[in-house]
Amino acid sequence: MDIRIVMSAGVSRRACRTGFGLALSLALAAPQVASAGAVIAATKSRKAKPSAQPKRARAKTAKVVAPPLVLPPQSEPASRMIAWIAAEHDNGGLPYVVIDKQAASLLLFSGKGDFMGVTPVLLGVGIGDDSSPGIGAKDLADIGPAERTTPAGRFVAKFGRAFGRQRVIWVDYSNSVALHAVITTHKSEHRVERLLSPSPDDNRISFGCINVGTKFYTGTLTPAFQKKGGVVYILPDTKSLDDVFPRVRLLPYVSAAVAR
Structure with missing residues (x-):
């Protein structure tokens, strides 16, 4: 149990040291823990999901082929x-x-x-x-x-x-x-x-x-x-x-x- 979550629920530092305080802390903190878990799960899901937009294909540079040389007139x-x-x-x-x-x-x-x-x-x-x-x-x-x-x-x-x-x-x-x-x-x-x-x-x-x-x-x-x-x-x-x-x-x- 993270004491920071319990304190955010409005439970006093003294109540957390007793059994009732512990039970109350668990009861109050449970919804927030569940909520935090849902947020983490949703975040992981978004990260795992691949992008729907396809990546742009890189334009291939065409090789320039020099034209064949023409044999000049000879003797x-x-x-x-x-x-x-x-x-x-x-x-x-x-x-x-x-x-x-x-x-x-x-x-x-x-x-x-x-x-x-x-x-x-x-x-x-x-x-x-x-x-x-x-x-x-x-x-x-x-x-x-x-x-x-x-x-x-x-x-x-x-x-x-x-x-x-x-x-x-x-x-x-x-x-x-x-x-x-x-x-x-x-x-x-x-x-x-x-x-x-x-x-x-x-x-x-x-x-x-x-x-x-x-x-x-x-x-x-x-x-x-x-x-x-x-x-x-x-x-x-x-x-x-x-x-x-x-x-x-x-x-x-x-x-x-x-x-x-």
Whole structure:
């Protein structure tokens, strides 16, 4: 018995200590205890009862899907090469690039053949489609201008280390041909300016390696080739496309077979 309830009923402190006072206290306090219990029960009932109003569903933010890139018009050799790779699945599921030396441009595709972007490139100052024998073992100072060619052909490329621990995409390791971000060590070469120039005529400056802009290299090319590498197709300067890639001659027949 809570003495505070008894006192609120008007019973004196002395009466509460006697049997009559106790009985009277019980009689007077009982209705109030019952009333208090009802209030507590009602309160618990209200707390337990779920809200009748449903919670508002959170609005889901729709993912914005970027539209696919549209392949810009290409030279006739580049168009044939791209069509043949797609028809033959020659890339074997790996991402790949097609480098058009005459246009000084690089086109990047995913392993599924989706076009991922185009960027200008810097190439070897020498005009030609073959690497000089033993050039990979020579010091740079011993390589003459005519030997500084970017070879044409199909190459399976992977990341690796070059001189000075620089990480590059090795296109032709034995002949020291790599694909990497543009080098700005020698300011007099104006390599960045050459990349930004609208004409491909001034894009011949390297010892044979392929240079691309740093943003494209780190943001687009590197993520594509990071896991398993890729395939690099370099179109010729002086030779015909069919001489470097004989199987491209079969493109009309392959396309006809696929269309059936």
